[in-house]
Amino acid sequence: MDDLPLQKIAISGPTLSSLLQRVSSSPADADGLLFGHISPVAPSTLSDDPSSAATAASTSNSAALVATVTSFLCPGCPLSFFDSLGRLLFPSLLHHSQHRLIGWFSSRRRSRLQPSMRDFNVAASLSSDPSLSFPIDASDGFSPRVFVLFSTPPLDSAIHTHEYRAFQFRTAADTFEPRSIDVVNIGPGFRGHYGNFSPNSSFPWLACDSRGSSMMQEDGKEERLSEIRQVAKNQNEIDLIEHLSEMRQAAKYQNDIDLVAEGFPIAKLGRLMGPEASSYTAGLEEMYEKMLTKIDSLARLVENSSAQVLQMEQHNSKLRAEIAGIKRVVNC
């Protein structure tokens, strides 16, 4: 069961607009990958808005799936991850642990909004690669089937600047089936979607147990070790090993946190509560200031590197125009 129909494709307003910005600023046609997740539609009848409750009840279908696009990757050139025959260039690279590849998109200026010969071949390659398939609900698999086609109107006189159409590639009939795009914005009608757009960051998950408050860097270790010694006396060795690996894991998390928090030990957070808190505001402000300077320097770095990338792109574009002989055509 690898060919379940999608009910619709959801994308958040900001993601769609940045995607449109990316493809419209590219020099020529562009294509890229869409990441996100596939989830069954949860029929939500609990709403304080009577109108939305009624529509949710009428459209919900127990078997329906919704593809949610959360991010994308666009190198800004044609044939970015496949060759002229639609074969995937680096299938292993497409397999990303953190972001699920759910489909791809293609943008062609001033062309019909109809999948082309190559679109079909790329979609067929993507959906037939078993290494890209992933499970939904631990039962059915889903391979990257979402395809969004962007274009610009064929005539310059048109009042709109973008056109797009979404499809699901069905392997049973080997066709593209049009799907509606649901642009998710803020409002009561979209309440059910908020959970779908939780941010993914590399900030590690804090494994805080009930004794979390005692897991402080300096004094916590000794306490733990003595605890382990006690445990070792009473229980068998397997428990000890488990405990040790748990500790190692905790230490690894701590290291990860230190990398992000930089000079602000998590132990200090404890002082934010209780009677000490009022005298600690200065320390907190210092932390915020450090964070701000860090963000500022990061922004500057990004700005500089972006400028360099832009310069390089312009240079490349000039070289490409030379190879294509465009310069000669434009000049004469």
Added chain:
Amino acid sequence: MASDCFPPFIAAQLNYLVHHCPLGVKVENVWSGSKSYPGVLDRFTLLIPYCLDYIKWDVLYNAEFPLCAPDVIFGPEDEHFHPFWLRSKEGGNEMEGAKNSLSEWNHKDPTRLCALIQELRDEYTAYQRRRAGEVDDDRLTFEISTILSREGIEMHMSSGLEKPEEVKLAVPLLDMNINKMVHGCPWRHLQKIHLQVVYPVGKKYVSAASAPRLKLVSTPELKALFSVDDVKLPSWVDGMCMAEYLPHLEESLQGQIMEAVSLIDIRRHFIETLAPVFGRPIEADPVFCRKATVLVASGVFTFLVHLFIPTQFPKQQPALMLQSSQHFNSQGAPIRSSLLTDFPWSPRWEAPQMAERILEFLVDESLNFKRFCNEAQLQT
């Protein structure tokens, strides 16, 4: 076609396609998809002859990415046409044997686009043939099975919401090279005659199968020798099939073409007999002998007489057109008469008599024409 606005690599491939491809491809529409160079054209719509009609395909290049092979968007009704689809069971990427005109694309080779379009058209022919073969209609399945062996047969399955389902066949007729039969033949492409057969796809509840729609279609240049519009198609008897109909039609066509070829010599003889009466023709069509122009003088009034000789000559008389060499209209073009055919004629006359009768007619007609010319010039 403003081909000078294409980048050189696209222009070379497109020119080669239009001028060297035997298919006779036309370019309908050209436009640009480039952001930085909006004047540089890199996409166009091709009109490709197929099954006595045209199919429209959009070809999309990227002017700034010459190394990228072009993409093709087929017609909206061909959403199930998937050429170059590399079906692989496992992995999706082991396509060792896959080799076609898109693999290892070379933008510097001007023949590449032509090869691509030809290969795609071959795939399209096979695709349409498959579709026609899948139609659930016993008569059609039988008819197709009897003519499949004909080389160059093309089929087209048309279906839509508004249109009734039909299968169109382009059956090439006559296995003979008409080009070789004409002495000094100027045709670049092989001349062909096709029978267009349109079968409505049978509805299950209709008992009697209706006759197919039949039409003869020839390559346009063949009209100089033989017009298929003059051919009267044998009637289609109820319960007939193509295998019965075609040999009969081909036999009669073959006879008519042989006759048409032999008529060239009769026309040539006629043009030659014009010489003793009118003097040597100023201009004559040496291959098909369909046109001749002679100079005639009536007193000081000199004019040209164009003779247009029909393919059915001498059964049909030539048409004459007079053109003054002394009178011009306001645009500076010489004044001409309309086509004249109302002069005495008999196909049974000998060629010299025909020429003399035309001369007699012209003697009277020249006075009318001179008056007509003077009036026309006075008006301007």
